[in-house]
Amino acid sequence: MSVTVKGVIARSQGAEVELTDIVIPDPGAGEVVVDIETCGVCHTDFHYKEGGINDEFPFLLGHEAAGRVSAIGDGVDNVAVGDFVVLNWRAVCGECRACKRGEPWYCFNTFNARQKMTLADGTELSPALGIGAFAEKTLVHAKQCTKVNPDADPAAAGLLGCGIMAGIGAAMNTGNVSRGDSVAVIGCGGVGVAAVVGSRLAGASTIIAIDRDARKLSKAQELGATHAIDSSEMNEDDVVAAVQDLTGGFGADVVIDAVGRPETWRQAFYARDLAGTVVLVGVPTPEMMLEIPLLDVFGRGGALKSSWYGDCLPERDFPMLTDLYLQGRLPLDEFVSEKIGISDIDAAFEKMARGEVLRSVVVL
Incomplete structure (x- = not known):
């Protein structure tokens, strides 16, 4: 059964972002619902808002996120309900020419959820980088979820998801x-x-x-x-x-x-x-x-x-870097300039443009 949550959208080019109701469908085959705990405010989200990526409005913004798996669809075996995950936008397919030649970090056929999240009136949303994580929950492909050590602070670990x-x-x-x-x-x-x-x-x-x-x-x-x-x-x-x-x-x-x-x-x-x-x-x-x-x-x-994307392989790099963080060798906490609420994203975009922050992180 679908669930309605709050999420932040860009309804049209250049408009202020809007906190509104988002409908999350039940996960289908190969899909996962993740309860978002934190999401960094990235330049890419601003580019989506300003129409600099494409014009497939409205966008569900946010992609640099960490959270807990709350529901899984048929055939999902890489994560389970309750797993702490960092979301990624390069879910490698394993079948394309890059993957088959042993270079999956160049995968040409990455996965996203097939179903669409929508507004309450049924309008389909375009999730930023296939994720859409300025929301209490989001729907992604299972391979977009990378399990990492749950001892990590979500605000820090989530930043591995992009910048x-x-x-x-x-x-x-x-x-x-x-x-x-x-x-x-x-x-x-x-x-x-x-x-x-x-x-x-x-x-x-x-x-x-x-x-x-x-x-x-x-x-x-x-x-x-x-x-x-x-x-x-x-x-x-x-x-x-x-x-x-x-x-x-x-x-x-x-x-x-x-x-x-x-x-x-x-x-x-x-x-x-x-x-x-x-x-x-x-x-x-x-x-x-x-x-x-x-x-x-x-x-x-x-x-x-x-x-x-740093030519990364999320399933290899995210857990390794999280472990380095927990060992005190990777100062991820230093990148968290401030923790903000979901209604503070436009102000965070302004601070980012002025160069005042490395990352504002939304805590849900």
Whole structure:
């Protein structure tokens, strides 16, 4: 039998979010209902609200979430009622060409729930990233649920569901940062600072944080950056020179662009050492174009990579990172800038835009 709960939707482009009744159907085959405990306020939710992802309004916002499984459908065997889970938006299929060649983190056919959650009048909702977790309950595919240690604080563990995993994975999975490497991270919001933390976990010896905001640079240094570059009064060449000065004149082994703009990508490209790696994890907008001499691409060698969701495999990475958190080796609590109620999301979007928080976390 379906159940009605409260949830936060974006009804039209640019409108203020709305707390309203959401109808959650009984889980069908392969589906799960999760009682949401916490959900981070991510830039992606804001992009949905503003129509920057697509125009399939109304959206049920929220995706960076942790909670407890409360109902399961037929054929579900990876989770049981009562399990504490972090939700993910890359539920790998195991059958596509990426999965079959042993690269499931590139899965081209990820799973979502087949049934639709609706408004009380029957209007179908589009859940953000196939999750829709600014709600007391949500319906997802069972493979979107990853069991982790229930001793973890949900507010911290839930952040692994998107931004923190994207940053840590950009360093450890995509960038393959290893012991003794030098790393530069451009943009020190939640994803960028997570890349700093991931670089530290991987054993990088030099970690350079780059941003225009002194508060963000301070947080990055608190969480592992060895150097900080305030780029507020610099041009692109100045940033490149500053990174080279801190790396023996050569440039960093790995440069992570956590902003996703043409100018920051060029900085990343030229601030790396010869045969170094550029990782793009910041998400560009459709109109952005990049122009760079092809001879420079050839002459500098190395690797130019994009990082999708930190190239993570949730069933492998979420439990491991949760365990590191519980061991005191991964400071997830430091990313929780504030805990808020479900009616405070528009205010949280404003704080995020002003750079005042790493993450606001909704507690349900």
